[in-house]
Amino acid sequence: MTVVTRFAPSPTGYLHIGGARTALYNWLFARHFPDGKFYLRIEDTDRKRSTQDAVDAIFDGLTWLGLDWDGDPISQFERADQHRAAAERLLAEGKAYKCYCSPEELAAMRDAARKEGRQRMYDGTWRDRDPAEAPAGVDPVIRLKAPLEGETVIDDLVQGQVTVANAQLDDMVLLRADGTPTYMLAVVVDDHDMGITHVIRGDDHLTNAFRQTQLYLALGWDRPQFAHIPLIHGPDGAKMSKRHGALGVEAYRDDGFLPEALRNYLLRLGWSHGDDEIISTEQAIEWFGLENVGKSAARFDLVKLTNLNGHYIREADNHRLVDLIMARLDTAYPGKLAKEARDRLFKGMAGLKERAKTISELSENASFYALDRPIQMTEKASQQLGSEGTGLLRELRSVLETADTWSDEALMATAREFAETGGRKLGAVAQPVRAALTGSTVSPSVFEIMDVLGREETLGRIDDALTGP
């Protein structure tokens, strides 16, 4: 059997972190099989809340995450005719009926149900009532004539067997009064028509699966396999939704996270493969299976994501990192970048990348390479350049001016010799240099920096510090 999955977001906002994980799992599961398919369906039947911006944000988010879908995205709205046809068929077969209840009546039923401790809201008023009694001028909705007795069972690939009494489920609306299909109908018809074999979605849809099962039965169609994955919770333990401040994936991109880090993090949040933590996408595709998805909700932990991001930054290609930070530096310091910026960043990247956990941090830490002289000095750095520091710097400058070899190692040897001659530790000499060269007290190795900057720029920056305010 060919595996066919789908990601079916509603375009009412950005692609948030929970949706991203759902998409990832669907994608991974489909890609795990040689001929598996992963489709994208935009659930835009709610015309009032759906926007093209949101659709674009979903495309962008998925693309950035590296989750490619097969074929063209499907618009659920555009399939309304098929949805309607299914409802009409059910109506013709006597498996659905018209209901003329007003919103007020429905509200009263809901209140009564609550008060009596029932979950089932609609009381079936029009289920067997003669349509001849229909009030004039009222457009009816179409409801499914769902079974009143017995139970509905789903064998969920993650949750196991879950059973609910049919008495708990009321007759769901299939077609609204204006003739448009509801989500419940649209999902079932679309999943069937698209040949979806595995519905992998958040477990907030678990109860929908029962109603959808009733629909599949009524329509005489085979059900797909269901896999309801636990929701991602915020640090407070409650569902992480757009309404509760969950961020879109682009926010993580802007904050300097790498897509592979987010992918790895999201993968491990609720799924495991023994003790493995760092998992490449290739391995993930090979290993991923629904049987290893946990049943309990997980809390989103930004610190762990950050750690993972640091790992992937260290592993990332230097050219890619330079491109990423040049873009940021360009906007942070318009027109102020040195013409050697790119070359220096590339040369100094090895020392830079292991000191940053996010691209934004990397970019900030790298700015001293990219900017022209004179560089800004932090307060702490200025303190390194007191009378003692300045004196050492001046002495070292003359040594540096005549240094034979301008390389990382040679420079360090020179500085060490200079320090020891004066009975000092290397650090005493290195710190003022660091301040002069980077404007900071924290940076990669100062000798590496001198090497990257070159003699002229190094001496120039030292002079700036010596003659500065």
Added chain:
RNA sequence: GUCCCCAUCGUCUAGCCCGGCCUAGGACACCUCCCUUUCACGGAGGAGACAGGGGUUCGAAUCCCCUUGGGGACGCCA
């Protein structure tokens, strides 16, 4: 309220289905030390959990029940 689901270190989890190998393993975070020109990286240690109570069993983190706690769903939204 009703229905459904969940429950191992602070967090993510392994182990659970097929009881003994568990004096419960890993990762992040935290603490100590080492490396070291700063900060990181890296390395070595440390502290840290089977929610509670009943069963079943020679033996339970693992099976059963109850309690408690948490979550989700109850729309002519998706």
